[in-house]
Amino acid sequence: MKLEVSNLIKRYKTPVLNGVSFQLQSGKIYCLLGRNGAGKTTLMKILSGSLPFDEGVVLFDGGKEFYREVVYVPETPVLLEYLTGYENLDFVSKLNHIPMEPAEMNEYIERSGLSSFIDKLAVSYSHGMKHQLALAIAQLLGPKVLLLDEPLVSLDPINIRLIREQLIHYARQGHIVLISTHMIPIASRISDEILILSEGTVFQSRNEFSEEELEAYVLNIMNVGL
Numbered sequence: 001m002k003l004e005v006s007n008l009i010k011r012y013k014t015p016v017l018n019g020v021s022f023q024l025q026s027g028k029i030y031c032l033l034g035r036n037g038a039g040k041t042t043l044m045k046i047l048s049g050s051l052p053f054d055e056g057v058v059l060f061d062g063g064k065e066f067y068r069e070v071v072y073v074p075e076t077p078v079l080l081e082y083l084t085g086y087e088n089l090d091f092v093s094k095l096n097h098i099p100m101e102p103a104e105m106n107e108y109i110e111r112s113g114l115s116s117f118i119d120k121l122a123v124s125y126s127h128g129m130k131h132q133l134a135l136a137i138a139q140l141l142g143p144k145v146l147l148l149d150e151p152l153v154s155l156d157p158i159n160i161r162l163i164r165e166q167l168i169h170y171a172r173q174g175h176i177v178l179i180s181t182h183m184i185p186i187a188s189r190i191s192d193e194i195l196i197l198s199e200g201t202v203f204q205s206r207n208e209f210s211e212e213e214l215e216a217y218v219l220n221i222m223n224v225g226l
C-alpha cells in the first residue's frame, strides 16, 4: 500500500505548498516537521480530502479515490461533547458498522487507557483526554492512512508512551501513520521516516539519526533561505 504525492501546489494568496512530493508506505510511521506556518495542517487537510489543492497528483495505490481510506484527527479533536466517551465510541462503531460486544468494547477502552474517564461527558475532558479519546476512535475505524495533527502535545509522559506504542502497533499491522509534530524527541523515537516541510517543499529521509543528529538535520533544513 502506497500513498504518493507528486508536485502538489496549494495557494492561498501566495503558494504555501509549492511542488510537494513524497511517498508513504504501509507499515511505517512518518513524522512531519516544519516551522509554524510552514503548511503542515494544510497538507494534512489536503490528504484527508477536506481541502482542495491547485495542482499536482495524490494517488493511493495508483488510484485517486483514496479519501475513504483516510482518517484525520485535527489538532483540536472533534467529539460529540454532550455524550460520554463511551457513547462517542459506541456511536462511531455503530455508525460505521463495526460490531463490538460490550466486553470487547470494555477491553478496547482499557487498552486505550480511557477507563478512568470514559463515563464522563466529553465536554468535561482536558485537551489531552480529548486527544486520547479521538485517537482511540480513529484507530477503531481502522483506516489504511491515519493522519494526526499534533496528537501528543497535551499528553503526560505515561500517555505519550502508551499512545506511541499503540501507533507503532497500528502501523506495523500494515497501515500508514503520518504525525505532524514540533517535538523532535518524539519524532526521533517514533518515526521510521522524517518529512520536513520547508519553503513549500518536502524533504524526506529515513530516520537513522540520534535525537541530537535529528535536531541538527531539522534545524539545518528549516534554516534554508534564512
Ligand SMILES: Nc1ncnc2c1ncn2[C@@H]1O[C@H](COP(=O)(O)OP(=O)(O)OP(=O)(O)O)[C@@H](O)[C@H]1O
Pocket: 012, 013, 016, 034, 035, 036, 037, 038, 039, 040, 041, 042, 043
Ligand atoms: N484559510 C486560509 N486562508 C489563507 N491563508 C491560510 C489559510 N489557512 C492557512 N493559511 C496560511 O497558510 C500557511 C500555512 O498554515 P498551516 O496552518 O498549514 O501551517 P502549520 O505548518 O500547520 O503551522 P503551525 O505549526 O503553526 O500549526 C500560514 O501562512 C497560514 O497563515
